[in-house]
Amino acid sequence: MKTGERIPLCNRDSSPNELYGLMFGIRTFEQSLLDLFQRGVLAGTTHTCLGQEATAVGVFSALNLELDCAFSNHRGHGHFLAYCGEAELLYLEVMGKPGGVCGGRGGSQHLQHRNLYSNGIQGGIVPVATGIALAEKLKGSGAVSVVFLGDGTLGEGAVYESFNIAALWQLPTLFVIENNGFAQSTPCALEVAGSIRARPEAFGIPTTEIRTTNVETIRNETSRCVDAMRDGAGPRALVLHNYRLGPHSKGDDNRDPAEIRAAWDQEPLKVLRERLDTTEVQLMEAAQTERIGRARERALAAPRYEY
Amino acid sequence: MSTKDMSERPTTVLQSLNAAMHRLMAGDSRVVVLGEDILDPYGGAFKVTRGLSTQFPDRVLTTPISEGAIVGLANGLALRGMRPIAEIMFGDFVTLAADQLINHAAKFRWMYNEQVRVPLVVRTPMGGRRGYGPTHSQSLEKHILGVPGLWVAAPHALGDPGSLLEQSVALEDPVVFVESKVCYGRFLTRPAELRAEEIRTARSPFPTLHLTHRGGSPDGVIFCYGGMAPVALEAVERLRDVDGIRVDLVVVAQLSPTPTDHLEALLQRGISEVxxxxxxxxxxxxxxxxxxxxxxxxxxxxxxxxxxxHLRIGGAHTPIASSKEMELHDLPSAELVAERLLECF
Known part of the structure; x- marks a missing residue:
């Protein structure tokens, strides 16, 4: 299998330092994409997960990365990096180059690597992920299928068809619903009626709601869900509240700057960094910055398609 | 009409498809069948799945009324190495699964750079003449033709529907398998007085059936597929017996992608004026x-x-009426096909 410059992954035993390192790696990657867009190096668009790194690292560090499957969405770089760490392959993909993880065909929103998939259609990925859970259940593999939804995705009917079937057939699907506060430019209050949590619960899906950006809490709660599912307990839902620090895509942000500034006080890296040794953090950050930088430079130097 | 049986015992389209479903499930434990109301004793709205849930209870899954999720589940199954056959009860409901077909099934293999396959079959009955009205009688397949990565195949009573289904399941890519709801009860027959030849190629694996008159080139050709095959055949026989005009018949099974190589082979045999x-x-x-x-x-x-x-002959450009008389008037009949052709001579 092709590979390139990678960032180290985390599991259930990873220390807070290591969890921080992976989150920092994801953030560095995402910020560099915005920078590359500004420099005119990238075409198309990108949806960064700035502020949502704890979801990616918390969820994937709780999984069996050899066995479990995941379906990500349009905001999937963090999920991809927390799954396989292949920063260089992702850079190449976003740059539309032959060496990309999908040969540049998919780009930012359409990734596939081993047991990880992503697609840019809101809602449509949810029944597919439920079908993956069905396949793994029929095969008796013991794998669980994780799918990432946002608050905006809750407007799509396919989500509820999937809740219904996953519950009816007791499929090992983990619905991770990230409420980052916005569907593109529309605040949650204008697009989600009632309760988010009550939605999977209405189908009999045990649902855990977490209002924290603490990566360890997310890892622990995910682990509990995954362990139950592996024991045959049927689907689970995890509702996570966080805040999208960056714009929806590149520069399209009309939010109140004061609101965004306030969110930076709660963001997952800051929350965790306060508990860590400053020197170790600095060393960790330097190593990740160097790694991501190498991945970026190698990807920039790689050949483009020529026609 | 002079016909001969293709097998020793007369077989209907429905029996051929149902037997193929049984063979597929018995022969490959990766085959999973899912759809609405498919469990015995009901056995599916048109009975193609009859008997399957009794014999293979773990791999025959009756679903809620969720066509998008049915095809979505099938996509997930296919991505993970299973061989799903999904049933959409009426072809009209394929619109509810359009996102799964066009933005998921058809794209995965290519956009993931050939790292995955999506061996998925969506079976669905199309067509009218049953009095089911505007939303249960349509032939919507034209809306899903021409989608890169998506195959559309149509069995017919002049061919071997069961083999076509087995071929579809064996393919590594998604196939929408368009059945004709009025043809389920038809016996598999071919007219003895016409010479039959099948064209199939590696690039276009679903066979095109070419029925020709013996001796000399024809006056014209009718292309058709699926439920129009018996209608067009009747028109061919009328034109020959009543009007003395010899028209060949081409029954296409591969609706999409267009079997260009089959068409080339046909045109190399001779170019008809009509x-x-x-x-x-x-x-x-x-x-x-x-x-x-x-x-x-x-x-x-x-x-x-x-x-x-060139002469396109189709149904009225309106929704399909519930009124029996109006429906039959608006859908192309053998008389209409014959009359339209006759105008060309």
Whole structure:
């Protein structure tokens, strides 16, 4: 299998330092994409997960990365990096180059690597992920299928068809619903009626709601869900509240700057960094910055398609 | 009508499909069947799945009324190495699964750079003449033709529907398998007085059936598929017996991608002055329109001085009425096909 410059992954035993390192790696990657867009190096668009790194690292560090499957969405770089760490392959993909993880065909929103998939259609990925859970259940593999939804995705009917079937057939699907506060430019209050949590619960899906950006809490709660599912307990839902620090895509942000500034006080890296040794953090950050930088430079130097 | 049986015992389209479903499930534990109301004793609205849930209870899954999720689940199953066969009870409901077909099933293999396969079959009955009205009678397949990565195949009573289904399941890519709801009860027969030849190629694996009159070149050709095959055949027989006009019949099984190589082979055999394209949907932006364009491109290349008169024959460009008389009037009949052709001579 092709590979390139990678960032180290985390599991259930990873220390807070290591969890921080992976989150920092994801953030560095995402910020560099915005920078590359500004420099005119990238075409198309990108949806960064700035502020949502704890979801990616918390969820994937709780999984069996050899066995479990995941379906990500349009905001999937963090999920991809927390799954396989292949920063260089992702850079190449976003740059539309032959060496990309999908040969540049998919780009930012359409990734596939081993047991990880992503697609840019809101809602449509949810029944597919439920079908993956069905396949793994029929095969008796013991794998669980994780799918990432946002608050905006809750407007799509396919989500509820999937809740219904996953519950009816007791499929090992983990619905991770990230409420980052916005569907593109529309605040949650204008697009989600009632309760988010009550939605999977209405189908009999045990649902855990977490209002924290603490990566360890997310890892622990995910682990509990995954362990139950592996024991045959049927689907689970995890509702996570966080805040999208960056714009929806590149520069399209009309939010109140004061609101965004306030969110930076709660963001997952800051929350965790306060508990860590400053020197170790600095060393960790330097190593990740160097790694991501190498991945970026190698990807920039790689050949483009020529026609 | 002079016909001969293709097998020792007369078999209907429904029996052929149902037997193929049983063979597929017995022969490959990766085959999973899912759809609405498919469990015994009901066995599916049109009974193609009858008996399966009794014999293979773990791999026959009856679903809620969720066509999008049915095809979505099948996509997930296919991505993970299973061989799902999904049933959409009425072809009209395929619109509810359009996102799964177009933005998921058809794209995965290519956009993931050939790292995955999506061996998925969506079976669904299309067509009218049963009095089911505007939302249970349509032939919507024209709306899913021409999608890169998506195959559309149609069995018919002049071929072998069960084999076509087995072929579809064996393919590594998603196939929408368009059955004709009025043809389920038809016996598999071919007219003895016409010579039958099948064209199939590696690039276009679903066979095109070419039925020709013996001795000399024909006056015209009718292209058709699925439920229009018996209608077009009746028109061919009428034209021959009543009007003394010899019209060949081409029954296409591969609706998409257009089997261009089959069409080339047919045109190499001879270029007819009149070609009709008979389809049940309205012919606007339809299957026949694509065939006219493709055949014209081939003709311009191999016989630039010749010309062909093309004739699209389809249903009325309106929704399909519930009224029996109105429906039968608006859908193309053998009389209509024969009359339209007759105008060309």
């Amino acid at each position: 070609i009709a394209y008979a389809e049940e949907a309205s012919s606007s932006a339809g299957w026949g329109a694509e065939l006219v364009a493709t055949i014209e491109e081939i003709r311009a290349s191999i016989a630039p001085r010749r010309s062909i008169r």
